[in-house]
Amino acid sequence: MGRLLVLLVALGLTVGGCRRSSEEAGTGGRTRIVFKFQPLWGDPKPFRELLAQYERANPDVELVTEALPNSSDLAHQFFLTSLQGGATDFDVLVADVVWVPEFARAGWVADLSEDFPPERLRQEFLPGPVDAVVMNGRTYAVPWYVDVGVLYYRTDLVPRAPRTYEELRRFTRDAMAKTPGIQGYVWQGRQYEGLTCNVYEAIWGHGGQSLGADGRVLLETEPAREALAYLHGLIADGLSPQTVTGFGEEESRRVFQEGRAVFMRNWPYAWSEAQAEGSPIRGKVGIAPLPTKDGQPGWGTLGGWQLAVNAHVSPARRKAAARLIAHLTSPEANRVLALHYARNPPRMALYDDPELRAEEPFIAGLKEALVRARPRPVTPYYLLIADVLQSEFSAAVAGLRTPEVALTRAQKQVDHLTGEQPPEEE
Structure with a gap:
């Protein structure tokens, strides 16, 4: 921005x-x-x-x-x-x-x-x-x-900003059907910190939390599994291009700004680029909070x-x-x-x-x-665990591991690095 x-x-x-x-x-x-x-x-x-x-x-x-x-x-x-x-x-x-x-x-x-x-x-x-x-x-x-992470959308291709993940999928399918050759939803899927931001936004959007009451980084949870399945599903169903697994902020922005995508997750900086003189999408872009599972305004990464x-x-x-x-x-x-x-x-x-x-x-x-912006896990060990999160999230999004396997692996490694222990089963 x-x-x-x-x-x-x-x-x-x-x-x-x-x-x-x-x-x-x-x-x-x-x-x-x-x-x-x-x-x-x-x-x-x-x-x-x-x-x-x-x-x-x-x-x-x-x-x-x-x-x-x-x-x-x-x-x-x-x-x-x-x-x-x-x-x-x-x-x-x-x-x-x-x-x-x-x-x-x-x-x-x-x-x-x-x-x-x-x-x-x-x-x-x-x-x-x-x-x-x-x-x-x-x-x-x-x-x-x-x-904060936000959703960009083409006002000339969709009726309004989607509030739920299901609406996002439906609006994307409809726009792609009416506009041959256009891609659906672009976001940051490359193995780096931008992917972690996207995954946490999906975790929060499925009702999950970053940390437990005891400060433990929570990964092996149902909302996290749903979040990774949702992101992988966008690619598997053709609603996000396969190339999104190599996208950072600028790759996403260029595709969207060139008029080749319906939706984009990015930071606010992309707005001024989209509205610049000569931009193919100038005057055709809206911005909104990210969608969620239940339709509440989403929580973007801080x-x-x-x-x-x-x-x-x-x-x-x-x-x-x-x-x-x-x-x-x-x-x-x-x-x-x-x-x-x-x-x-x-x-x-x-x-x-x-x-x-x-x-x-x-x-x-x-x-x-x-x-509504939320920080990634507030822990003094974040820089130690960042590589683990990026690696396992990437494997799940790309379909190399199931969400369950990726999150189990991530939880075990993160617990080891932070010195946390899983809660004892009653």
Whole structure:
């Protein structure tokens, strides 16, 4: 999603004379803090001004900003290596939604509960992002901007967005029968994290949960079996192309945007591409929550980025870092990121903001889907189990294993990696 105009920064962003980081005190006796983040896309001026506002309000702080690679995997590896080694050369860091439990359990990110009480976060922010940053009643990060899986549909080919899986199948069959050569439903079926997002959305849509009451990752369940059978069935019945098992976000988007598919599951970024001048489907696309088994609005997978504080830095730097996070996650900062960088706000009230609704009606219209967004299993072991989930989910979707066999294998491996034990039978 977003306005892909220019790269905000190639290797870093300088604000108010900021220099590259060191562990020395700031000039003039000021406290120096370093903000590590992934570059935004768009005109850099609004974000520079946002950072400059912080410096003007905190004359005792010297702010240094350093950009990370856009690759999530590379950024995670950087933080993993640095924080594990006790690095103190940065203070505020961005964290993917699945990193926070891992970093919190390891003691690498500071407890921010005093500055950002969980109760206040739950009052002001969307529920899914808060669930991803609050663990055991303590706050370890603050949502910066969010994302969610949604359903795209061709308004010229189907009567409305399907509410149930059966409607999705029926609408797809009817549209394919009336439009020879068109494909049905495209989604992310390649063996990678995008597939895991699609599978969890189907699990939730069949009434399942990610975690048990004891925190155990739940895989060997009836909703999970139904979810994998549903996804494999789409391919087996020809409603999704066989090639979907090699699709990521961009492969799905290209097929849909070229007018070659009826439905698509993707992230909100694809909307601006679909509506771009010259797009074959411009003005012919709708967006809706994902369908479910019983017709409730679906639960899309939560995506997005959070801001956290390096637990290794001094108390003075922690305080300055917390003030920076408060500034960058404020309603005004949410508005700036939405209006200038098309980043979805995590604050609930912004979706009723008159300026946002007038200038970015698409973002404002995502409120229902974002309210229902759910994180993947919130566990400090998520990065350890991700490969297992991807491998077994892929095998089931492709028909190499039955859902039952794949989920039994996945549950056994995940229990071993997390140290969990299956519940004893009564």
